[in-house]
Amino acid sequence: MNIKEILTGQEHDKLFLLGNEAAVRGALESGVAVATTYPGTPSSEIGNVLSVLAKDAGIYFEFSINEKVALEVAAAASASGLRSFTFMKHVGVNVASDSLMSVAYTSVQGGMVILTADDPSMFSSQNEQDNRYYARLANIPLLEASNPQEVKDLMKYAYELSEEFKLPVILRTTTRVSHMRGVVELGQLMGAKSKGHFDKDPNRFVPVPATARIMHKNLVKKMDKIGVLSNNSSLNPIYNKRGNIGIVTSGSAYNYVMDVVEENDLPVNVLKITFSYPFPEKRVYEFLENVERVLVVEEVDPIMEKEIMAVVGKHQLNKIIHGKLDGTLPMIYEYNPDIILQGLGKMMGVEMAAKKTVKTSLELPKRPPTLCPGCPHRAAYFEVKKAAENLNMNDLIFPTDIGCYTLGIEAPYEVADYLLSMGSSIGTSCGFSKATLQTVVSFIGDSTFFHAGIPPLINAVHNKNKFVLVILDNRTTAMTGGQPHPGLPVDGMGLEAPELSIPDIVRACGVEFVEIINPLNVAKSREIFEQALQFDKLAVVISQYPCMLIKTVEKKGKNIFLQVQDDICTNCNTCTTELSCPAIYTSDNGKTRIDELMCRKCSVCVQICPEKAIRAKRINKSGEGE
Amino acid sequence: MHPYHIYISGVGGQGIIKTSVIMGEAAMKKGLPVVVGEIHGMSQRGGVVSTQMKIGVSHSPLIEEGNADLILAFEPLEAVRSLKMINKDSYVVMNTAPIYPFNLSQSENSYPDLSTILSELRSHAKKVMAMDADEMAQKAGHILSMNMVMLGGAAAVPGFPLDKKSIIKSMHDNLPERSIPINLKAFEEGFKFCMSKL
Structure with a gap:
């Protein structure tokens, strides 16, 4: 379509x-x-x-x-x-x-x-x-x-x-x-x-x-x-009028209820509530008249369940209400047909024939989501950590924010220590810098900075909070699929729009230390981070490089590919364990390899290899490296 | 008609959503009821992605454990992770090309051998059809046609409710015109391979 x-x-x-x-x-x-x-x-x-x-x-x-x-x-x-x-x-x-x-x-x-x-x-x-x-x-x-x-x-x-x-x-x-x-x-x-x-x-x-x-x-x-x-309202209909058990449900939970009821041909009455506030008390009262017990199936909190109990109380009805509050259904997370089936079984006191589901005996590695190959955030994280290491700073707090960069929570980066909400990286950094003697380095993305980062930045300057703020400016709202924001020359309708400069805003807020880095330049960036860490007031480092997923950006290294030189590589694994780019892996025979399809040629691995064993090679016309 | 349940699993970025849209629209145009449950957002960044699909009368796209008729596994590790969805009558079409989790070197569990994975799957499913869909896609002209190799494989599965013609029509509706020749070739290769394994 x-x-x-x-x-x-x-x-x-x-x-x-x-x-x-x-x-x-x-x-x-x-x-x-x-x-x-x-x-x-x-x-x-x-x-x-x-x-x-x-x-x-x-x-x-x-x-x-x-x-x-x-x-x-x-x-x-x-x-x-x-x-x-x-x-x-x-x-x-x-x-x-x-x-x-x-x-x-x-x-x-x-x-x-x-x-x-x-x-x-x-x-x-x-x-x-x-x-x-x-x-x-x-x-x-x-x-x-x-x-x-x-x-x-x-x-x-x-x-x-x-x-x-x-x-x-x-x-x-x-x-x-x-x-x-x-x-x-x-x-x-x-x-x-x-x-x-x-x-x-x-x-x-x-x-x-x-x-x-x-x-x-x-x-x-x-x-x-x-x-x-x-x-x-006809938006609150009753289905499947059979038996003396009722189910009241709404939203996605209704789908699971109906699949389970129809698949197992269960004799129950189902009240679907679509127009759910003001709560249709009278409708529920009429429904309750024809049933003895009711299961309330809703996501996530027991809101209707309590409203139905209020109806039962108000009219002093002799009905039993099952749901989250009595443990028939789980209190948290989304439902699915399996959960509904189990809940119904519990309520009816019948052992819903325990299905024999396959359980593998293999122990599987997890697959957490991660920063993409070539993601500029990965380079910035690596450089901040190296800069702190060089300065023998080892008690750091990393407040983070909402965006792809939250993925920095995973090893080996571990640069996400505290998170509340959009913009909280800066507000909480103000708090940490006053409450502790620890070094505070916080991360916020460009779109998140515009969304909720400016008032706390002003707060930090005015209240003389000392920390390093890294604004990870990848020129898009990346996590949600690449929407524009005020830092870009285009608006939501695709029209030309004034582009607001993050460095200008930061300076206008009164920040004295404002440096811009290209995170793919490892040595230079590390040096700036070292300066920022040693600055005696709030320091802001703006790490600028476009997200690798933006299709319109001219990509680096079209004519090169990166390769590990086996004769030089000592298998020190700095690249696989400290940078941990998804494009770098250890092959079956223990050699470090770079997946050519995944690699975005950011060349950060080339710069961080202690042995200089990763080389950029030119692709010649026949497609072979030289 | 009892709905036909398809569980598609793999890794973010493999074209899983596109594949399910192609199947879903093909079903819709045949007049079949169809629902798909997709995962968007954070999990797509190299994490596990699964799409669930029911063709036939149903309300929710979520499949009960053990109720999938077909597992389309775009990646071997994710095929094993999907085992809870299958039963002894289920078919599995699997891409044998692995994508290693980025932090595998720090993981307590290693990535199982392909032979271990295959024997595990075969001990539970009715039939496992395993192919190197990455390589077949590359031979067809582009690695990005891998999802169409998998779709071709699905079309070969006995009981699969969509015919080749309607899938191909839906591919035309959903893929860029210039990529159609490569994608069709990929689709046919997947179909041929899986037919030969029946």
């Missing part, structure tokens, strides 16, 4: 779409005029696709500097009467939450949808927080999708709901829905308004104590009305 078909596809066409791609089609079918995000897995592909389609679709799309700004841009567009869409990973909502709480009070004019992509089991995240709490915290409606078709359809419904009640609506997916690919039948596209108009109304849009008190009252009234909708 060509990605453009998400825009050009006609009503009733069927496309094989990722949940994230379906969200884009849903936005286009809803007449969204403004879309914003900061990239974050599992939501990243929504932005990637919009970035390609926005111009042709005639809508505005931006990669905002962070999620808070993304939400604010969208909120202002909605206040001006346009339909707006902002989307982010679950922890991104934490960043946006300050303004999210207020936009629930101020209300919206054009429809506004906030998509949160949660990450149960933490495939690409620092936690697995359950963002269904945010709907409760802000007191705004919540919809939960189970598959790509639903993602698209719920986008449309969310806009109708949002516009009817003038409230932002949260649409929640999880990794397994965002990254599930399925058949999606398209609906009709809706043209977007190009410009709105902001009609002033301070009583509505400016929450100061006097106005906010009224706004909160109005919000609660609206949510009462929406509660009637969720109780009667």
Whole structure:
């Protein structure tokens, strides 16, 4: 499929779409005029696709500097009467939450949808927080999708709901829905308004104590009305009405429940909750009337389970509720069909015939993800460690940040000692430098620096914190697939844009020691790191080299290949154990070898080999080295 | 129809997602229900990648342990790691070219011999078809066509629900036009090899 078909596809066409791609089609079918995000897995592909389609679709799309700004841009567009869409990973909502709480009070004019992509089991995240709490915290409606078709359809419904009640609506997916690919039948596209108009109304849009008190009252009234909708909504259907056992489920967990129920022909009633906040208490009450026991199947926290217990308590019903709280199902991580089957077995008191699954007796090596061959971060890590070693500094703390470079946690690099969230490398370095006598060297990427690194940098200068900050500038937002950021001359719609200089920003923040290195130049970089480590104030080293995955960058060494000279190599293994580039390996006969296909010819290994046994060789026309 | 379960495993960057999209669209165009579960993000940086796919009526793409009809293993170590998904009726199509974990020299377990891997797989699966898909791809014209060698192998498996014609149509829809001749050659080589092993 060509990605453009998400825009050009006609009503009733069927496309094989990722949940994230379906969200884009849903936005286009809803007449969204403004879309914003900061990239974050599992939501990243929504932005990637919009970035390609926005111009042709005639809508505005931006990669905002962070999620808070993304939400604010969208909120202002909605206040001006346009339909707006902002989307982010679950922890991104934490960043946006300050303004999210207020936009629930101020209300919206054009429809506004906030998509949160949660990450149960933490495939690409620092936690697995359950963002269904945010709907409760802000007191705004919540919809939960189970598959790509639903993602698209719920986008449309969310806009109708949002516009009817003038409230932002949260649409929640999880990794397994965002990254599930399925058949999606398209609906009709809706043209977007190009410009709105902001009609002033301070009583509505400016929450100061006097106005906010009224706004909160109005919000609660609206949510009462929406509660009637969720109780009667066809989005909360009952399936498979058999027997006296009930299952209440939502999102991705619904898929596992249905596969297990259908495969094993189980006599149970299933209530699927899609319109999940305001919680459809009446619907649940009616469901409970016809069953004796209920299993609640949800990811990740026992939110519905507690709401259902409240219904049982309120009406003094004699029903047993099973789920996470009584240990029938695990409290953490994502579910799968095996887990549901086990839980059902536990609940019914039947030993679900233990399947004989194959267990290998072989002891296998692990395969952790790692920095790519030729990744400039690897070189920077090697050089910082060597510089500290040369200066006999051996008690270092390495606060790190969110990005590919977090992979520095693995041996042999071990340069990730402390991590909280986007931008935390710098804020926590301020703390470590005051709280300890240890040497602090922290790492942050370019996009993360723009996102949340500047205020803590100013904090560090003003409060006279001494540490070394390494800004790993690889000219892209690499981990999430290479989105642009304000340090690049291009924006989210592919248009030319002003390029902000990181060194200028750092200097403007008052940093006196600012040096730029090319990390692929090992000796020079090490020397700069040594100077930085010895500087008596905050020192910032900006390590500039583009990510090896950027396709448009002129690649090094097209005409060379790197080779280990067996007659010189002493098998000291510095390259394999200290640099640990995936392209360098030990062959079956114990010789060090460089995988020609993987090697990106960064030549760092050539520079670090103590015996000078790795040589760059020219490829002659016949393809053989000389 | 009982859904057909395919578990694809390998290492980030081997073209696993593209392969599953090609299969999925081929299924969709035949009118078959199909769902795929993919892994994106951090694990792709040289880590383990697995894609799960069900062709036929189902809600979730996640396969119960022991329920995969076919394992398409793009890398031998990852074939062994996928063993929990198979049963005695499962087929395994495997690429024998290893990708060593980057920190193998620091790992407590060594990378098993290919012969050990093969006998382990053969003791549990109905049939294991092992080929050096890297080399076959290179012979076809480009190492990046390795995933199409594997797809060709899958097409040869008895009970596989997609026919060659619809897969090839889907390859045209999903691969750059100029790479089609090489990819088709790779696909045919994989198909031929696995047919010969039946």
